[in-house]
Structures are given as structure tokens and as C-alpha cells.
Amino acid sequence: SFFLPTELPLKGKKVVITAGPTRERIDPVRYLTNFSSGKMGYALAEAAVKMGAETILVSGPVSLPIPHGVKVEHVESAEQMLQAVLYHYDHADIVVKTAAVADYRPKTIHDQKMKKQAGDATLELERTIDILMTLGQRKTKQLVIGFAAETNNIEVYAKDKLSKKNADYIVANDVTQADSGFGTDTNTVVLIGKENYVQYFDNMTKKQLAIQLFETILSHEKEVQH
Ligand code: CTP
Numbered sequence: 517s518f519f520l521p522t523e524l525p526l527k528g529k530k531v532v533i534t535a536g537p538t539r540e541r542i543d544p545v546r547y548l549t550n551f552s553s554g555k556m557g558y559a560l561a562e563a564a565v566k567m568g569a570e571t572i573l574v575s576g577p578v579s580l581p582i583p584h585g586v587k588v589e590h591v592e593s594a595e596q597m598l599q600a601v602l603y604h605y606d607h608a609d610i611v612v613k614t615a616a617v618a619d620y621r622p623k624t625i626h627d628q629k630m631k632k633q634a635g636d637a638t639l640e641l642e643r644t645i646d647i648l649m650t651l652g653q654r655k656t657k658q659l660v661i662g663f664a665a666e667t668n669n670i671e672v673y674a675k676d677k678l679s680k681k682n683a684d685y686i687v688a689n690d691v692t693q694a695d696s697g698f699g700t701d702t703n704t705v706v707l708i709g710k711e712n713y714v715q716y717f718d719n720m721t722k723k724q725l726a727i728q729l730f731e732t733i734l735s736h737e738k739e740v741q742h
């Protein structure tokens with residue numbers, strides 16, 4: 517898809533997108549993370565630029581090229597991602613939280629490499645801050661869009677996240693499908709919005725889906741405002 521310069525749908529808008537996994541340190545040589553590749557978030561950043569937005573990509577550690585025209589900020593932990601997003605939040609029009617943020621982090625980060633001992637070991641964990649919920653609570657003019665990775669009861673869990681986090685939309689995907697979710701180039705999602713708005717998308721490339729998600733959300737926003 518491409519857009520004529522005169523009809524760029526996100527012209528004048530500031531869009532902040534988070535992508536990839538976070539990395540929660542245990543000691544200087546170890547960390548906790550997840551299988552997020554960053555592909556969906558990077559595709560959304562590329563789409564936002566093509567649609568005319570000033571685009572900031574807050575990225576966890578991934579191995580993907582930075583899309584042309586995107587301003588990238590590299591972060592590692594959930595805490596660093598939170599700080600980077602909050603820094604841009606007041607001036608943002610749209611925030612998309614594509615990142616797979618770690619829910620837990622080690623309670624202490626050891627300064628030295630932990631040495632093994634005889635027998636089993638346990639790792640004490642504590643909750644990270646929910647970035648999306650923090651944004652939902654501090655919302656002024658922003659459109660806040662979250663993602664949800666689910667293995668079952670997708671619509672129910674996604675609706676629950678929408679209301680609990682005060683998001684405007686949740687893009688939910690079934691991460692058990694082979695052609696969808698973590699690491700794949702394609703995705704199958706359901707877009708959930710307020711007042712029981714539900715929109716199913718066919719399986720397509722993450723790049724195509726990124727454009728369609730923005731177009732669908734923008735047109736639905738126009739509808740509900742008029
Ligand atoms: N999220 C976040 N900060 C966290 C955890 C999640 O901002 N500490 C965001 C993700 O970026 C995503 C949304 O919340 O946009 C949903 O993430 P998901 O892992 O599906 O949901 P959780 O609320 O963490 O619930 P659970 O993992 O228990 O299903």
C-alpha cells in the first residue's frame with residue numbers, strides 16, 4: 517500500500533510504538549525474556565511513517581532493520597521501556613503497545629555472576645509495572661492500543677484487558693497458530709474495541725496487517741465521533 521502525499525491519514529500525528537521483548541537481568545551473563553521477534557511492532561512503525569506520522573519506536577532487543585524515517589529508542593528492561601514511553605506520552609496522539617513486556621523480573625540483579633551450588637536453585641521474582649495500564653490511567657487525548665497474546669478464550673481475555681487497562685483497542689492474537697504470533701511473518705488477529713466492537717482479520721503479512729489496523733482504527737474513530 518502507498519498513500520498520496522495529499523491524503524496521508526496520519527499526517528501531523530505523533531505515534532509511539534513499542535516492539536519486541538524486554539530483557540530482565542539476573543546477573544551480568546543471564547536474563548529472562550520471551551520469544552517476541554519485534555516484527556509486528558516494526559511493521560506498525562513502517563506503516564505509521566508511510567501514513568505520514570512522526571513515528572517513535574521504543575524497541576526491546578531484536579534483530580530487525582530500522583524502517584526508514586522512524587526514530588528508534590533502544591531499551592532493554594520493562595522499567596526502561598516504561599520510562600521511554602512516558603517521556604513521549606504527553607505529546608503523543610497514538611500509542612501502540614506491541615511489545616511483549618516481561619510480567620516478572622528477578623527481585624535482585626546480582627553484580628557478579630551467580631555460581632552454581634549442589635542441587636536445585638530458585639529464583640525470586642517480582643512483578644514489573646504494567647506499562648499499558650499506566651498509560652490507560654494517565655490518558656488525556658491519546659488513543660491507546662494494546663496487544664494481547666492468548667492461547668485460548670481470545671475474545672474474552674482481550675475484552676477483559678481492554679477494560680482493565682482502560683485501552684481504546686486491543687489487538688488479540690492466538691499465539692498457538694503456526695502462521696500467527698511470535699516470530700512469524702504473518703498474523704491472524706481480532707481487533708477489540710469499546711461497546712463490543714469486534715473486527716476479525718484474515719491471515720496476512722504483518723506489514724499488510726499493520727496498514728489495515730491503522731486504517732480500520734482511524735475509520736472507526738471517525739464513525740464513533742460523528
Ligand atoms: N503490557 C505492558 N506492561 C506489562 C505487561 C503487558 O504494557 N508489564 C502490555 C503489552 O504490551 C500488551 C498488553 O499489555 O500490549 C497485553 O499483554 P499480555 O501479556 O497479553 O497481557 P497481560 O496483561 O500481561 O496478562 P497475561 O500475560 O497474564 O495474559
Ligand code: CA
Nearest residue numbers: 616617618619
Ligand atoms: Ca503478559
